[in-house]
Amino acid sequence: MKRIIVFLIIVIGISGCKSNMVEEENNIQIEDFFNKINNQKYSEAIEHFLSLNENINFKDSATLDLLNKFDLMNSVSGKYIDKKLILKRNVTDNIFIYSYLVIYEKNFYRFIFVFYNNGERSLPYKFLFDDSMDLELEESLKLYYNTNI
Secondary structure, three states: OHHHHHHHHHHHHHHHHHHHHHHHHHHHHHHHHHHHHHOOOHHHHHHHHHHOOOOOOOOOHHHHHHHHHHHHHHHHOOOEEEEEEEEEEEOOOOEEEEEEEEEEOOOEEEEEEEEEEOOOOEEEEEEEEEOOHHHHHHHHHHHHHHHOO
16 A cells, blocks of 8 residues: 555656646747747747747648738837736646737737647647737726726
8 A cells, every 4th residue: 555655656746747847848938939029039939939849830821820910910019028927727737828918019919828748848739819808808897896886
């Protein structure tokens, strides 16, 4: 019985360390992305991030559309100012989601990074961005004001 308990403790410890290593790898990739944004290398940031997953096809129309929209967003938003992590969630031991509030001079956006750990390494699986956070903020204000009346 003691051997089983010791074995379980070791297995749990190893899986926890593995999860931390995956999160560290994800954080490094995200920080690299934002460093490029900070240096106004917008195209390089998104292209490098997506290129970390060899399964992402740069000739695919959805990928081309994402790249074009990202370049356009950066060209009209003014200077990049800052980022704040809003949400970090592990869906499983293999899927990690990071949501950031990204602040520019003229607007703010939500950037969502999705990673997939294939057992060997953590790969960018999807990158999304939108400017619909203002609707969420308005809704949260309504809830705040309605509960404090």
